[in-house]
Every structure is written in C-alpha cells, then in structure tokens.
Amino acid sequence: MCRCRLILQYQPRREPMKATLTRREFLRTSAGMAGLVTLAACAAPVAAPQAGGAQPASEQKLLSFAWWTGGEGANRVFQAAIDRFEERYPEYEVNRITAPGGDEFTTKILTNYGAGTAPDAHGIQWGPVWAFAHKGILADLTPFAERDAGDLKLEEMWEAITGMLYYPAGSNTLVALPRETFGLYMRFYNKELLADAGIEAPDQDYDAGNWTWEVWRDKANAAARFSGDRRDIMGANQGTGLWDLATVFPSLGLTMLSEDQTHYNLDAEAMQAWLQMISDMVNQTRSIGKPEETKEFDWGSSGKLVIQHDASWSIPNKKETWANIDWDFVPPPKGEGGHSNVPGCDFHVVNGSDYADQEGGWTLIKFLNNPEEDLWWATNMYGPPFRKQNLETWIRQVNEDLPKNGWQYISDMTAAAKPWPNVPFFLELDTIHSNEIPQAVSGERTVEDVVTSIVSKVDKMIAEFK
Template structure:
C-alpha cells in the first residue's frame, strides 16, 4: 500500500489537533504509592559509530510526575552504560500536545530523534512518512523479537512489519472491593467475569447509599469491550487489511454493551460519574462504589489508596457469557524513530531502544510504574517476583494479556482520526446513559460521524 506524503496537507496536519485523551493515559500521571527500587543494571550498548563526541539523541516523551522521574532514571542509566550515545529526554506535555509539536517540526530539524506516541496515533505516524520503521534496525541487527510479548508486539505490527517499539503498555481490568462483596453475601474470591454476572453483583452490592459500581465514560473501554467479544471496531480488518472506511460501533457488540451498561445505570446499581477515570478512582477509594474499570497501570495507586480501609480484588475485563474468542487490546504508547535525522542519530536511538528492552531494564520499569514488562524474561527477575508477592492483583493483568486470542479484533483498530473517533464514541455513550438517545440510535450517529471523518482523512493518503 503506497501513501502520498501528507506533511503539507492542512487536513492531515489538523486531524489530531483536538485535545483528546489517550488510552490508559488521558494524561500520563504517576502511579500513587510508587516505591523506589534498584535501578536497572547497566547493559552494554553497541556503539553506533566511532566518534570522539557522543551522538546526541533527543527523546520527546509524555511521562509526568513520578513516571517522568522513572524516564529520567532510565536515560541516566543508559548514558552511564556507554560513551558513544547521549540521550536527552524532553517532556512535551500530553500525547496530543507532543504529537502536535512533532507535526509542526516535521519539515525542520528542530524535532526529536525519537518520540513516544500513544497507540491510537499509530496509523497517523505511518501515513506521515516521517519515520524509519523499527523493523529496519531489527533486521540489520538480527534482533530477536521472539523475546518480546507477542500480544504487545501485534498491535504495532502492520503487514508483519514492526514500525515502532512498544514502551509503556497496559490494559483495563475490573477492580472490586472485597469487603463490600462479603457484606453483600458475595464470594470475594469469585469476582464477576461476564456482563450478566456484573449486573447481578451490582444489584446485590447497591445498598446503604452505595452503588454496585461505576465505569468512566471512556472510549477506550468500549474498544476493549469489542475486543473481548472478538468483534472488530472498524471495517477492512479493523483498518489493518486496508484503510478503514466505516466504524462498526453500532453492530451487535456495541449495542449489547451499551444496553447492558445503560440498564445498570437506569436501575441505580451503577453510577454515571462522567468521563474522568480520576472520579471513579476517588469514589472507589472512598468505598462509595464496589466495582470499577481502570488501567493496569493504575493498580498500585488503587491498592495503595485502599490500604487500611478494604481489600482490593481484580478480575478480567467482563464480556458477554456467549462472547466469541477475544481478549484485550494493549494501550499505552510506543517509540518511533524519526527519519529526518542522520543515520548516526537514528542508530543511536535504536541502541537506546535495545537498552530499554533488556530484562533488567524492563523489570525496573514495571516495578516502578505498573506498566507491563514487554520482555518475557523480565518475569524471571527477582524484582518482579517480589513485586508480584506484594501486589498479587497484578497476576490478573498478566493472565489476561497472555490468554488473549490473537486475531484482528484483539490486534486493535487503527485509523488516522482515532482521537476524534474516541471522543465521538464517548459522546454516544453519554447520550445513551443520560437517556438523550437509545443505545442503537446513539451508536448509529457515532458510526456515521466517524465514517465522515475517515473519508476526509483517507483523501489525504493513497
């Protein structure tokens, strides 16, 4: 599939300008209750070139707070491990802000050598023609991709080519209050896993002014509910066999999900607290709701916020009892190498990426942030084993990732207007939950609106 350069297209340059929120990182913030652990061991790095001065690699990222501190530690450790490449990490704001700054710098030399981009920016990054696919370095270096998690790599592969390297990865799980389950006569060791079980539990838990749960109105959750049913979110193989032209949000999977969600809100067993996951986190920590959905990256913060008050349990993302094989789509972000930099800079960026994938680095990153290790052998590190002992709830997330069936649904939808599409879906959910529209009508309107956005975007690429 060949694409024309879209750098000068006003439409493409504004396609992502809406300040929207990204998967498992509406705005990246530090995990609460993070504790310092030993830094990753200095891994030897192959020098990209023999020069007297180190090659400088500018890395733009969107990690703030404690996550930003973790990023700075990774960079410092890499720089100390060798003398041929010097990485400089530069915080650029939210994912949207960083991407907009990159677009503004595309025809200049002022941009980064390496950039962290949220997963829903993948299609745009490829279409932009601004990157050198990571696969080029994988092939030339004979880098063994089998050491990395297949279900994480799959999202970032297109036509079996890896365009970026996964960096911070998460998926959503169900969090529940074990103490409230006990008080309601429910088995705290047998959490609900299906839509039907969640609805039953929510009603049993709704008493004494407390609700069974609350799910934030977050487009990412709807995408995950589709994947859990083995249902594609977009046509043309989720936009992977060819560019998507239609959204399938109004199919049976979408209508079934939104109807289930609305029925719980209507019978008062589920609260509608709006679009912010921070609001559902606070309600959960306060014991006002018994169940919520959130990113695996929030696990430590959620567990810490409940310490001394109640026990936190975790369960897989719920799905209909009759759902087909599916699973979860990875969220988070990956790292792209920009092609308007010298070969030395690009090679230097690749050396840093390799450092980030080694088991020791991944173990440290996982323990200090809550994101998944992308390298399988990281789970053999004592640091990770100790962390799982302290936070056994994370095993739910690991099992959910490993049990995900690989198909186009779980590989994840891709489109150049994903941030806009996600906001459109959130509006549809909001309209249904508040009774403004019936679930099918709200999703029909969303599907039509996304198709219009896709048509406009696809005109800029061929």
C-alpha cells in the same frame, strides 16, 4: 495507558501530570495548530534512517526524548530508566521532556514536528502511531532492527505485540518498538466494600467461569449506596471510549472494524445492548457516576469505589494512593466471545526528520526494549513483560513485592489479548466516536440514535480517507 476516552468516573487511564522542567530547554512554543496544518498535507512514505554510528564518549551529545506518564510513581520509573541508559551510554545526555498524556501529548508532538523541533525519540499511543507513520514523519526502523537483530530479539515477544509494530499492516516496515510493558485491562475491586455489602468477590465468579458482564453489572448495582439522592458508595466505573471498547468488542464476539476495514461495528446488536446497559447503570440504578459527580473527587483512592475499570499501568500509583485499601484484581468480564484483553502497550518511535539524531534515538529505544530492561520495566511498572520467557519470573517477583491473588490470572489475560487494527485513520475515528458517545451514556440521546450517527460518519470518513 488518558487515551482520548470517556471514563465515567473521570479517572483517566493515564492521569495527566504537570510538565516538569527539562535539563536543557528543547521544545519551543508553537503558535496554535500551525504544525498540525503543515502535517495534514504530508503523506510521504515513512522516512529512511540516516547513516552513521553513535558518537564517541569524548563527544557527548544531547539526545532529546519525550514521554508522558500516569502519575508521579510511573514518572519516577521513567526517570530511572533514562538514568540507566545514560550509565550504559555515557556518550549521550538525555534531554528529558515530559507532558500530560492523551490528546495534549499528541498535539504537542505534532505541532513540534511542524515547527521542526520534535525530539529525537518519543513515546506515542496506540492509533496515533499508525497515523504518524502514514504521514511519513517517523523513521523507518527496519534497517536498524535488521542490523541489531541479535540484541533486539523481536521473536521473543508476544505476537499480539509485534504485530502492531509495522506499518502498513502486514508489511515488513518496522516503525515502532513497544513502550513500558504489555499492559492489560483489569477490574480492581475493594474487598472491604464488597464484604460490607455481603457480595462475593469477583475472583470467585472468575474461578467458577461466571465472571460475565451481567454479573459485573449486578454486583455494581447491589454495592452502590446512597443517602437520599447523595451517593455514598459508587458501584463501578466504565469507559466507553475506543480504548475501553477494544476489550468489549472481542468479548462480545465482534471486531471493531469489518474485515475489509470499511465499516465500524459499533452498530452490532450486541454492542448496542452493552452500551444500553452502561447507560442504564448511569441513569437508572446510578451505580456508575456521571462526570459532574466524579470530576472533583477520586472515588477509588477515597475507598468509595467498589469495582474499578483500570489497567496494569495504574498499579505503581495504586501502591501509593490505595495503600490503605484492601484491594485485588481480576480480568475484565466476558460476553459471548469469552474473556478478552488488549495488548495495552504504547510505543516508542524515532523522529524521521533530517535534523534528528536517528542513530541516537534508535540506541535509546532499543536499550529500553532489550531482554534485561524488559524484565526491569515489567517489575517496576507491574505490567507483564513483552518477552514470553520473562513472564513467570515477573509474576513471582511482583507477587513477592505486592501480594495479590490477581497475579495468577495474568497468563489468562495475555493469552486473551487481541491486537488493534493497524489503521491510519484512528485519530479521525476517535474524534467522531468521542464527540457523540457521551450523549448515549448520559441519556441525552438514545443509544440507537447516537450509534447510527457515529457509524454513518465513521464509514464516510473511511471511504474518503487518503
């Protein structure tokens, strides 16, 4: 899903992987941040698509496509997806470009836009997709989607997904298609560690309607184990970055931004209380580890983490790294606003530059989103499909391959998903938030002090944003 966030266990949502060699060199190195400077001054409308159709098979073209993944297991799925595309469209050979995720991927793509070497199509994360659209560097996909509506069938997708595909918010300008799967946040738990501690598994709390943030905290605190000052078992991990808080805000009955999108609601009383709870778990009960305790050691795959905050897209890798662990999952805990989740997909977009093969880029990302591929992605990535009619089939298939009690909760989680606000200043918001929020969690500064500082800076940034 790393998505520019603080994960106190330092297991990023999408673990960085080493860049692989592409079949044909495409991206060339750009100096420093020159591309970012160039793009910062760009505020044109979203680019219109170029005319023209796909190349005949006798004139095979090289189509460049960039993505990031959450590990080697997920990367193999992407490679297989591109193989399937090339089989279906032999007129194209895809130049496959991979890179670490998070800020590094976003910076690399922006730099290459500035240098005129961006790929024809590429993945892009929540937040940055609307920032890129605001800069005018993405192709307007509306004409393509209208032409190919019978194949694309956007109306079959969950509304929480399709609502994020347009920019500006509420307009009819399509700028992206969803990437991979619906994607959901989950709480993975080590059944053996809970049993050893004499603690009931979270599924019993969820079934009883009692799976709250307080119950999660109490289980994590009770399950943590120490030998003197040395940690033996970690109770839980929990991120406090924007992507993590996307499920926390609505679970507390809050929205991330005010209705007019001019105020950051991090200063709400319930949110500050939640942040204080996390800080206490880090610094007092120590059921959540500090970065220096977790940076070089994977507590989850080592069988020493009781309850893990992660997401459905981590499951392909867990099949390998947690193969010797008896694990399962439940939805995230609830607060006063009930259980919440996030439509945790990223996006695929087409380069809006004159040099890009926009028809080819559209052909590729449309293929990756057709109804048949939708179920294929969901089955291989263990995340819910984008199309509602594929959900029950998918649940049956993944449960046969990887039997887990948690699959029964997927319908609850998709129904609880709340879409992100389509705002162009997400990168700026994330930068301000991530620069200071670790200090509240570490105890270096008080939660109130950090929150007050972040909110004042965010609100000022929003007021001045153009």
